[in-house]
Amino acid sequence: MDQAVQIARTKRAFECIDSGQTTTTPGVKRSPVAAYTDPKWLDRELSTVFKRYPLFMGLSAVVAEPGDYVALEHSTVPILLVRGDDGIARAFINMCSHRGAPVARGCGQAAGFICGYHSWTYDRAGALKAIPDQRNFPGIKPAEYGLTQLPLIECHGMIWVQPDPEGSIDLDEHLQGMLPELQSYQLDSYVHYERRILHRDINWKMPIDTFLEPYHFSTLHKDTVAPIFYDNLCLFEGHGLNHWMAVIRKSIETLRDKPEADWDFVKHTAISYQLFPNTIFTMQADHLETWRVFPLKNRVDQCVIYFDCYVPEPVTTEKAKRYWDANIDLAIRTVDDEDIAIQVEMESNFLSGAKKEVLIGQNEPALAHFHWAIEKAMAGE
Ligand code: FES
Ligand SMILES: [Fe+2]
DSSP, X not given: OOHHHHHHHHHHHHHHHHHTOOOOOSSOEEEETHHHHOHHHHHHHHHTTTTSSOEEEEEGGGGOSTTEEEEEOSSSSOEEEEEOTTSOEEEEESOOTTTOOOSOOSEEEOSEEEOTTTOOEEETTSOEEEOTTGGGSTXXXXXXXXXXXXXXXXXXXXXXXXXXXXXXXXXXXXXTTOHHHHHTTOGGGOEEEEEEEEEESSOTTHHHHTTSOSTTHHHHTTTTTTTTEEEEEEEEEEETTEEEEEEEEGGGGGGGGSOGGGOOTTTTEEEEEEETTTEEEEEOSSSEEEEEEEEETTXXXXXXXXXXXXXXXXXXXXXHHHHHHHHHHHHHIXXXXXXXXXXXXXXXXXXXXXXXXXXXXXXXXXXXXXXXXXXXXXXXX
8 A cells, every 4th residue: 555545544543543533424324124134125236236246256366377266156147267278367157058057166176167967068268178979969069159258357466257248347437446555455466365155144235234334343342353443433435336444453553653654554454345246355454354245045134155365475384374264263253253143133133024224323434335335236227
């Protein structure tokens, strides 16, 4: 991050600490409970929010080498991400051209993809290479029946895919000025350390909501992250439908006695970028954690969460492994055992139909922005 930006943000953090007031929005937002319970609301999200915007797929490290692949089954279309022999990352709809079976599952390394139903075979660039008993498919030219490709952009070590083969990606337009800051983290050299996949009984927006305000730190997280961060204090900036929100580590106090040229805002904060629609991308001082959330089986009250941890260099020692494992343990303990545990109860409360709306305070600007962005994208249908 540019040093002038680090200085400006550190000064802003000190202003908030000294005044005891966080970044605020004008007025309280009334948020409809239907956003978490109404199947028609989810249908509209699936046809707009999850269709028209590029999805963050992870860092380049998830498919570091030719043949590395990841299958993502819970998007609106099943996606297969694979790096070709030419080093280019491509995305396809993970459906065989014969009868539509998935050609890959999970993740791994593959010389090509052999469909598990009748063995139609595709190479790493999605081209159809073999049709068993081809004489019974007269007029079917293999060159025309490769996997359906999806628009993909790989830049600065990050990958986005448009889940619509007819769509296109304009990242500058989508991120509205946020890309240079993401680029400044030099993520092309990061390595993928671990993935956890969680299926939980809550609406897909809830795991994202929980990252978007530190108002709950001293209550819900009093024994986990509350001792590390200031409670109810954040910096926030909107970028179109996306935004970032920074929570401040108490260690930032050590900067007050140092020259501004040495102020390291990133080290003394956790900056969560909300990459619209479904990703929280958190720079955690010395590593990156991402949380991507999808509705599960078109259910308004179920989601799947992909947690990924990326670290700046390959992990080669037991000491480094213990360090990163402890970081992951804290992240999962905080989010799954504390945030998601109470959200499962909230989802159940919401489904009772007893309340029509809930409130987002002026001190929760990022949360208000996320719900505003969802509603704006849905209104564009
Ligand atoms: S469905 Fe893939 S080979 Fe038949
Ligand atoms: Fe939380």
